[in-house]
Amino acid sequence: MRTIVVGTRQSALAMTQTLQVIEHLKEISRRDGIECEFTVRKILTKGDQILDVTLSKVGGKGLFVKEIEQALLDGEIDMAVHSMKDMPAELPEGLVIGAVPKREDPRDCLISREGYTKLEELPQGAKVGTSSLRRASQLKHQRPDLQIESIRGNIDTRIRKLEEEGFDAILLAAAGLHRMGWKDRITAYLPADVCIPAVGQGALGIECRGADSFMLELLGKYTDNETKLCVTAERSYLRTLQGGCQVPIGAYARLEPAGEGDNTAPLLTLTGIVGSAVSGELLRETVTGSEPERIGDKLAQSMIALGADRMLAEVAAQP
Numbered sequence: 027m028r029t030i031v032v033g034t035r036q037s038a039l040a041m042t043q044t045l046q047v048i049e050h051l052k053e054i055s056r057r058d059g060i061e062c063e064f065t066v067r068k069i070l071t072k073g074d075q076i077l078d079v080t081l082s083k084v085g086g087k088g089l090f091v092k093e094i095e096q097a098l099l100d101g102e103i104d105m106a107v108h109s110m111k112d113m114p115a116e117l118p119e120g121l122v123i124g125a126v127p128k129r130e131d132p133r134d135c136l137i138s139r140e141g142y143t144k145l146e147e148l149p150q151g152a153k154v155g156t157s158s159l160r161r162a163s164q165l166k167h168q169r170p171d172l173q174i175e176s177i178r179g180n181i182d183t184r185i186r187k188l189e190e191e192g193f194d195a196i197l198l199a200a201a202g203l204h205r206m207g208w209k210d211r212i213t214a215y216l217p218a219d220v221c222i223p224a225v226g227q228g229a230l231g232i233e234c235r236g237a238d239s240f241m242l243e244l245l246g247k248y249t250d251n252e253t254k255l256c257v258t259a260e261r262s263y264l265r266t267l268q269g270g271c272q273v274p275i276g277a278y279a280r281l282e283p284a285g286e287g288d289n290t291a292p293l294l295t296l297t298g299i300v301g302s303a304v305s306g307e308l309l310r311e312t313v314t315g316s317e318p319e320r321i322g323d324k325l326a327q328s329m330i331a332l333g334a335d336r337m338l339a340e341v342a343a344q345p
């Protein structure tokens with residue numbers, strides 16, 4: 027009997043995701059006669075300790091995963107459940123994403139105090155809370171009049187701040203609210219082609235050691251191939267652009283339903299944005315193809331040709 031130690035952040039969302047994943051893995055192991063049990067170990071990450079500072083100012087992506095990856099490398103834990111969008115484009119040597127489960131809703135959504143059901147309904151100059159440069163730059167593009175202000179904290183904290191700090195609305199990822207059972211708080215969904223989600227948004231990545239064949243076998247059974255293809259394309263785009271969660275980059279891939287016949291390759295459509303919170307510029311491109319790594323890289327190259335490098339450098343240079 028193998029005891030699998032699962033590392034997790036201690037936020038309500040991280041705990042909920044981790045417990046849901048463990049339930050699914052228990053079902054799979056029972057079904058396939060794999061003998062294992064699970065224990066949970068909470069790990070405090072740097073991102074959890076400095077919730078009051080704008081993330082782009084304290085080092086960006088990786089803040090929520092570094093300590094957890096170290097625990098994996100040290101053998102203190104055997105697997106970790108991450109929100110895919112919090113994962114840096116490159117993993118440390120020795121670690122792999124062992125499972126990519128089926129994606130939740132990838133869209134961003136609005137929680138508005140007055141119950142507005144569309145972005146267009148927000149009053150002129152409304153105060154909207156988001157700490158994401160990606161959301162801010164796309165929102166500004168649609169509604170230059172909105173007053174966008176930073177809001178930090180776990181999703182439970184942000185919902186509380188909506189009331190306490192006089193926001194008209196806040197923007198959050200739908201997936202986190204769905205997983206928490208808070209769907210009824212959502213007043214509007216922003217279509218994924220209007221506000222391009224973060225790379226990997228709505229998906230989970232389950233990380234383990236590349237040499238742990240027991241974990242690889244179990245986790246392999248939990249992967250959803252469509253999600254994996256889409257997320258691979260999005261992350262390939264991120265890797266080439268060298269961007270983290272805290273720069274205004276977004277990408278969303280969809281898989282077209284398979285055509286007739288046996289040998290039809292999957293057709294992926296990948297749309298990406300690079301925004302500038304400084305100038306309000308917004309680049310947007312779409313590519314299609316069947317090889318996820320290739321189309322991600324191709325999209326990034328065409329963004330760079332359009333000036334993405336300069337725009338991302340501008341953001342990095344902000345005081």
Ligand SMILES: NCc1[nH]cc(CCC(=O)O)c1CC(=O)O
Pocket residue numbers: 109110111112181197198199200201202226227228229
């Ligand atoms: N950056 C924080 C974060 N990381 C993952 C989610 C939840 C949604 C998901 O799994 O993509 C959130 C909260 C949010 O952006 O609203």
